[in-house]
Amino acid sequence: MAKKHGGALPVKKNDLIQLTIEDLTHEGHGVGKVDGYPLFIPNALPGEKINVKVIKTSKNYGFGRLMEWHEKSPNRVEPPCPVYDRCGGCQLQHLSYDGQLAAKQKQVQDVMARIGKLPHVPVHPTMGMEEPWRYRNKSQVPLGMSNGSVIAGFYAKRSHEIVDVNHCIIQEKVSDEVMSLVKQKANELGIQPYDETHHKGVLRHVVIRYGRTTGEVMVILVTRTNDVPHMMELIDVLKENIKGLTSIIHNVNKQKTNVIMGEKTTTLWGRDVIYDSIGDIRFAISARSFYQVNPVQTEVLYKKALEYTQLTGEESVVDAYCGIGTISLFLAQKAKKVYGVEIVEQAIEDAKQNAELNGIDNAEFEAGPAEVVIPKWHKEGKKADVIVVDPPRKGCDEALLATILAMKPKRVVYVSCNPGTLARDLRVLEEGGYETVEVQPVDMFPQTSHVECVAQIVLKND
Numbered sequence: 232m233a234k235k236h237g238g239a240l241p242v243k244k245n246d247l248i249q250l251t252i253e254d255l256t257h258e259g260h261g262v263g264k265v266d267g268y269p270l271f272i273p274n275a276l277p278g279e280k281i282n283v284k285v286i287k288t289s290k291n292y293g294f295g296r297l298m299e300w301h302e303k304s305p306n307r308v309e310p311p312c313p314v315y316d317r318c319g320g321c322q323l324q325h326l327s328y329d330g331q332l333a334a335k336q337k338q339v340q341d342v343m344a345r346i347g348k349l350p351h352v353p354v355h356p357t358m359g360m361e362e363p364w365r366y367r368n369k370s371q372v373p374l375g376m377s378n379g380s381v382i383a384g385f386y387a388k389r390s391h392e393i394v395d396v397n398h399c400i401i402q403e404k405v406s407d408e409v410m411s412l413v414k415q416k417a418n419e420l421g422i423q424p425y426d427e428t429h430h431k432g433v434l435r436h437v438v439i440r441y442g443r444t445t446g447e448v449m450v451i452l453v454t455r456t457n458d459v460p461h462m463m464e465l466i467d468v469l470k471e472n473i474k475g476l477t478s479i480i481h482n483v484n485k486q487k488t489n490v491i492m493g494e495k496t497t498t499l500w501g502r503d504v505i506y507d508s509i510g511d512i513r514f515a516i517s518a519r520s521f522y523q524v525n526p527v528q529t530e531v532l533y534k535k536a537l538e539y540t541q542l543t544g545e546e547s548v549v550d551a552y553c554g555i556g557t558i559s560l561f562l563a564q565k566a567k568k569v570y571g572v573e574i575v576e577q578a579i580e581d582a583k584q585n586a587e588l589n590g591i592d593n594a595e596f597e598a599g600p601a602e603v604v605i606p607k608w609h610k611e612g613k614k615a616d617v618i619v620v621d622p623p624r625k626g627c628d629e630a631l632l633a634t635i636l637a638m639k640p641k642r643v644v645y646v647s648c649n650p651g652t653l654a655r656d657l658r659v660l661e662e663g664g665y666e667t668v669e670v671q672p673v674d675m676f677p678q679t680s681h682v683e684c685v686a687q688i689v690l691k692n693d
């Protein structure tokens with residue numbers, strides 16, 4: 232874009248300009264253009280006319296600060312959270328929920344056209360929640376020290392500074408209770424929170440997991456040291472005060488790292504797992520297993536994925552990037568056979584146990600990279616009528632896409648947490664003889680800018 236200006240940018244640092252916001256980035260920043268040069272403006276919304284101070288410029292884009300409104304978006308709302316400005320957890324609380332759903336749909340439409348070269352693919356309105364608050368079943372709360380007191384909350388935007396909070400309105404209420412209680416007791420008992428800079432102190436994180444359909448609660452105390460002073464008192468106060476508590480876990484993380492949990496996990500009280508169900512399938516969730524954070528919308532997403540597979544009971548299905556087998560087990564009820572593959576060995580162990588827990592005997596799981604295991608299956612002569620993929624943000628590995636094209640399943644169902652890589656991979660499938668029928672965004676993360684989609688893809692002329 233800079234070329235258009237012969238090297239000179241249309242704005243420079245500290246310029247005061249008027250701008251009309253046209254779009255929203257995937258981080259939730261407003262975008263306006265000056266002679267085609269995009270400026271990103273935190274907190275600005277599409278349709279708004281504003282005064283902006285240019286803060287930073289680089290070759291292809293710049294950043295500005297919203298100084299004053301000439302015209303506000305009708306979709307602008309007062310963010311209900313008092314620390315919304317500082318906390319890094321949410322990005323879209325200043326946009327009405329309908330506005331959020333529409334923005335997510337538009338974002339998917341835009342990348343389908345731009346990256347997927349699929350401007351005509353139907354992208355449906357985002358399926359949202361009736362009550363888009365208090366949905367998170369897992370909270371990971373760092374503890375720290377400020378002015379001589381223990382604080383607990385969430386990291387500020389792009390930082391490891393802890394914003395002290397007692398209520399987080401996107402997490403389950405029980406998380407608020409545990410978070411406040413642990414903070415209060417740590418203060419009273421003099422349990423030192425972890426000091427990241429000096430790698431000192433004891434209590435690093437408290438992690439809360441909740442089984443929505445069972446009401447079961449797991450509390451995981453992550454500490455730097457094996458020994459924790461006053462641990463028994465802490466356990467007692469949790470047992471006395473937290474309704475539904477079924478499990479208290481101790482995890483030791485001695486490393487200087489951003490990774491929350493360490494290798495050593497012991498059960499201090501109660502069970503090793505809590506249970507939750509999605510649809511008819513029951514899952515055992517241990518301290519470290521991956522589990523979707525919004526169980527209500529997970530069911531909506533999986534139902535859509537199941538619909539897109541069009542299973543009749545005769546099909547052989549491959550579920551790539553299967554995690555603890557959530558999608559695999561959901562599909563196994565309607566398929567002849569499901570093969571799940573996942574890179575984390577512990578998740579595969581969980582998947583096998585979850586199959587057993589539900590009496591499902593037509594699902595098989597193998598640990599390994601999908602791009603290695605599925606080509607191996609293909610070589611061995613395994614057939615797939617349907618392949619489901621649910622990769623991490625970077626999308627599918629090229630080798631996996633090539634294998635899908637070689638295996639020629641009748642249908643591919645692509646679950647994605649990153650519309651950009653989804654669109655890129657759909658293009659590869661299109662070139663290989665597939666057609667994208669439709670894309671359905673599902674709001675798994677209300678108030679945040681994360682976008683989840685499921686796409687139905689079919690083999691052409693078959």
Ligand code: SAH
Pocket residue numbers: 521522523551552553554555556557558572573574575578599600601602621622623628
């Ligand atoms: N389908 C599951 C998990 C999706 S998250 C669910 O809905 O719950 C994506 C998963 O891909 C993670 O579990 C991650 O461990 C796994 N993964 C990442 N890279 C992989 C690879 N190369 N091969 C197989 N699995 C991989």
